[in-house]
Amino acid sequence: MIFRDGLFQGSVIAITGAGTGIGRTTAIALASLGADVSLAGRHIGTLQETACKVEKLGRKALVVPTNIRNPEEVNHFAEATYQHYGKVDVLINNAGGQFIQNSLNLSPNGWKAVVDLNLNGTFYCCQAFGRMMCQQGHGNIINMSAVVFETGSPGMAHSAAARAAVVNLTKTLALELAPSGVRVNCISPGPIASEGFIHELPSSQYDETIQRIPLGRMGTLDEAASVIVFLASEASSFMNGEVVIVDGGTRLRGAMSFLTD
Numbered sequence: 011m012i013f014r015d016g017l018f019q020g021s022v023i024a025i026t027g028a029g030t031g032i033g034r035t036t037a038i039a040l041a042s043l044g045a046d047v048s049l050a051g052r053h054i055g056t057l058q059e060t061a062c063k064v065e066k067l068g069r070k071a072l073v074v075p076t077n078i079r080n081p082e083e084v085n086h087f088a089e090a091t092y093q094h095y096g097k098v099d100v101l102i103n104n105a106g107g108q109f110i111q112n113s114l115n116l117s118p119n120g121w122k123a124v125v126d127l128n129l130n131g132t133f134y135c136c137q138a139f140g141r142m143m144c145q146q147g148h149g150n151i152i153n154m155s156a157v158v159f160e161t162g163s164p165g166m167a168h169s170a171a172a173r174a175a176v177v178n179l180t181k182t183l184a185l186e187l188a189p190s191g192v193r194v195n196c197i198s199p200g201p202i203a204s205e206g207f208i209h210e211l212p213s214s215q216y217d218e219t220i221q222r223i224p225l226g227r228m229g230t231l232d233e234a235a236s237v238i239v240f241l242a243s244e245a246s247s248f249m250n251g252e253v254v255i256v257d258g259g260t261r262l263r264g265a266m267s268f269l270t271d
């Protein structure tokens with residue numbers, strides 16, 4: 011990490027999807043820079059593994075198993091975090107995902123599950139933590155989109171639509187919450203070599219995906235996490251309602267299809 015030691019000393023940071031991939035890497039990076047963290051996700055086992063790593067760095071970690079598709083569980087995540095730490099400086103809405111399917115074959119429930127996760131879940135978290143941040147008079151929310159928000163993406167209609175909505179939600183919240191001292195930004199990654207992405211990507215598409223990335227490789231977990239760390243830090247203090255694209259230039263080549271037939 012190129013950030014200075016102790017950058018987040020005294021900060022409390024809540025992260026969703028913190029048991030794996032970009033969320034886990036970000037939580038550990040922030041803890042290594044001094045932050046105490048509150049970790050959410052559905053699976054307690056992976057969250058506890060992240061918590062162990064955070065505690066080995068000498069920082070505190072609260073584990074709150076949460077399905078962000080459920081607004082009551084999200085409210086509990088926010089309340090438990092505030093009760094435990096007394097404040098939250100930054101919320102990172104990292105949890106998300108989808109499955110690849112042709113639009114015409116998507117079931118209503120499949121569409122709903124992905125929109126619920128990526129858009130509604132993000133909104134519930136923004137609302138629950140945003141209320142508390144506005145009361146405390148400061149805060150910083152970082153949402154997760156995906157580069158497909160801009161290009162569209164065959165095989166990802168549900169996710170691309172939800173990610174575009176997250177960008178718009180970010181802008182509206184940036185305007186609504188700014189007078190209360192809360193800023194809201196968004197990161198939009200392209201292909202990042204997380205286990206989740208590699209697992210979801212049909213193996214027959216691996217080589218083609220790499221070829222489509224102008225930098226000739228997928229981004230690393232650290233390369234996604236370091237942009238989130240920047241947005242979480244005061245180095246970005248005059249950024250609000252912004253979308254930071256981290257895709258090695260992938261979007262410049264247009265929409266990427268994930269369909270195999």
Ligand SMILES: CCCCC/C=C/C(=O)SCCNC(=O)CCNC(=O)[C@H](O)C(C)(C)COP(=O)(O)OP(=O)(O)OC[C@H]1O[C@@H](n2cnc3c(N)ncnc32)[C@H](O)[C@@H]1OP(=O)(O)O
Pocket residue numbers: 106107108109110111117118119120121123124127156157158199200201204206207210260266
């Ligand atoms: C240019 C680069 C762009 C990169 C863009 C983004 C990349 C990434 O996001 S990388 C992160 C990768 N990680 C994931 O995507 C997580 C893996 N996905 C999932 O865990 C799931 O797909 C889910 C979380 C999105 C939803 O699963 P789940 O909670 O288990 O869903 P339900 O059991 O509630 O089922 C609801 C509904 O959805 C249908 N469904 C679920 N998974 C699939 C599937 N793999 N294929 C087809 N359909 C699926 C399921 O059948 C249900 O529908 P009905 O059967 O009609 O009830």
Ligand SMILES: NC(=O)C1=CN([C@@H]2O[C@H](COP(=O)(O)OP(=O)(O)OC[C@H]3O[C@@H](n4cnc5c(N)ncnc54)[C@H](OP(=O)(O)O)[C@@H]3O)[C@@H](O)[C@H]2O)C=CC1
Pocket residue numbers: 026027028029030031032033050051052053054056076077078079104105106107108127131154155156157198199200201202203204205206207
């Ligand atoms: N890797 C990439 O190329 C890109 C990734 N992204 C996005 O970045 C984020 C992190 O992805 P990445 O690290 O790659 O992949 P992962 O699959 O490792 O991360 C997804 C995380 O979301 C959590 N999650 C899923 N559903 C829920 C839910 N209902 N409630 C709470 N948590 C949930 C998962 O934990 P659990 O299963 O325990 O709930 C998991 O930790 C995701 O939003 C992803 O869509 C965006 C663009 C590109």
